Amino acid sequence: MESYKTLEIIQKTPDSSVFHLILNRPSQLNALSLDFFVDFPKALSSLDQNPDVAVIVLSGAGKHFCSGIDINSLSTISERSESGDRGRSSELLRRRIKSMQAAITAVEQCRKPVIAAIHGACIGGGIDLITACDIRYCSEDAFFSIKEVDLAIVADLGTLQRLPSIVGHANAMELALTARRFSGREAKDLGLVSQVFGSKSELDKDVTTIAEGIAAKSPLAVTGTKAVLLRSREMSLEEGLDYVATWNSAMLISDDLIEAVSAHMTKRQPRFAKL
Numbered sequence: 001m002e003s004y005k006t007l008e009i010i011q012k013t014p015d016s017s018v019f020h021l022i023l024n025r026p027s028q029l030n031a032l033s034l035d036f037f038v039d040f041p042k043a044l045s046s047l048d049q050n051p052d053v054a055v056i057v058l059s060g061a062g063k064h065f066c067s068g069i070d071i072n073s074l075s076t077i078s079e080r081s082e083s084g085d086r087g088r089s090s091e092l093l094r095r096r097i098k099s100m101q102a103a104i105t106a107v108e109q110c111r112k113p114v115i116a117a118i119h120g121a122c123i124g125g126g127i128d129l130i131t132a133c134d135i136r137y138c139s140e141d142a143f144f145s146i147k148e149v150d151l152a153i154v155a156d157l158g159t160l161q162r163l164p165s166i167v168g169h170a171n172a173m174e175l176a177l178t179a180r181r182f183s184g185r186e187a188k189d190l191g192l193v194s195q196v197f198g199s200k201s202e203l204d205k206d207v208t209t210i211a212e213g214i215a216a217k218s219p220l221a222v223t224g225t226k227a228v229l230l231r232s233r234e235m236s237l238e239e240g241l242d243y244v245a246t247w248n249s250a251m252l253i254s255d256d257l258i259e260a261v262s263a264h265m266t267k268r269q270p271r272f273a274k275l
């Protein structure tokens with residue numbers, strides 16, 4: 001397994017196809033540094049390509065899930081181009097922002113489901129990260145803030161684009177304009193997280209169990225469901241139905257279908273080949 005400056009990857013048991021991708025700068029509260037934006041897409045791509053991996057659980061080491069962008073990196077991000085020309089400096093900054101956006105979008109480009117397990121703070125860039133994830137759970141101590149306006153920034157790594165379809169336009173607008181803190185309970189009421197667990201250890205244990213459950217299902221059906229749901233966001237109902245008809249005309253008739261039906265008929269657990 002490759003090693004990363006800002007991340008750790010753990011497979012808790014050798015036969016498990018659930019891999020834990022952990023934000024691992026606990027002394028900086030997992031603030032997102034420039035290294036993170038290099039490490040993260042690389043790690044996701046390697047997990048995506050690894051047939052032993054079926055589901056990825058994203059969590060944070062230490063006291064908090066993520067304290068947002070590393071404030072110390074903001075000066076480097078906004079450094080002017082060598083020439084000092086305003087146009088070239090703006091173009092360089094645009095390229096940097098696009099590359100950071102691509103690092104977050106890597107979650108969606110990963111075929112395998114990515115589940116966020118959030119404890120403590122999830123702020124600014126942390127929300128960019130979790131809104132790109134496929135499922136979100138948190139512990140009772142979790143709190144959230146779309147903090148960018150307080151730093152005189154328009155959130156630019158995906159929150160403003162992804163959050164409205166998760167919590168609705170009005171809630172996204174209120175949270176992003178006020179930058180107010182909200183609790184895990186409120187996140188659940190808003191639909192930002194699917195469930196709140198009593199403690200970080202319960203969160204880790206129960207999310208692993210949920211991930212194992214998904215990992216035991218047909219990998220073709222699981223990755224197909226993720227791909228179709230993500231594409232359907234951008235499509236009309238008619239286009240979405242047309243897309244899934246084409247998808248299933250290519251994918252429906254598989255060994256997985258035969259195995260799932262046979263397991264059901266013989267009342268046993270199905271076993272699927274890796275993807």
Ligand SMILES: CC/C=C\C=C\CC(=O)SCCNC(=O)CCNC(=O)[C@H](O)C(C)(C)COP(=O)(O)OP(=O)(O)OC[C@H]1O[C@@H](n2cnc3c(N)ncnc32)[C@H](O)[C@@H]1OP(=O)(O)O
Binds near residue numbers: 147153
């Ligand atoms: C192109 C731009 C792209 C992306 C932009 C994204 C924008 C954002 O992400 S906006 C959000 C930025 N983040 C914040 O404003 C959060 C700031 N931190 C806090 O509010 C608190 O630290 C906390 C997360 C609520 C946790 O509080 P607590 O548990 O009391 O810890 P602290 O004592 O406050 O912090 C310990 C230690 O960590 C340092 N630190 C915290 N957050 C960051 C950060 N985001 N970047 C760098 N360092 C951070 C903090 O300064 C402390 O350091 P010491 O050296 O120990 O003083």
